Amino acid sequence: MGSAFDEMDELSHPKLEAEHLASGALTAAQVANRELLRRVMKAGGFNGIDNEWWHFDMLDRSLVRQTFVRVD
Numbered sequence: 001m002g003s004a005f006d007e008m009d010e011l012s013h014p015k016l017e018a019e020h021l022a023s024g025a026l027t028a029a030q031v032a033n034r035e036l037l038r039r040v041m042k043a044g045g046f047n048g049i050d051n052e053w054w055h056f057d058m059l060d061r062s063l064v065r066q067t068f069v070r071v072d
Contacts, residue, residue, distance in 0.1 A: 001037075002030035005054050014038070015050045 002020070003011040010016055011025060014034065020026040034053050041048065046056035058064075 001033055001053060002026040003053070006052075008052075012053055013051045014048060014053050 002025070003009070011020060017026060017031050017034065021028065021031050037053070038048050041056045046058045049055045049057065
């Protein structure tokens, strides 16, 4: 995937993948794996975020907070 899970730097940002690919910071295989993950997750109803390739949310945040109870 090109960076560790929960690595909080620009290499983790999906929106910067084209730049990282062009600079050699990410390989074509790493970008393809990230794209595959996004396609599969999107097909399951999840949406990715701009700055973490591993982070996906489902449903509207306010709807989730109104509908589901958080258990700690």
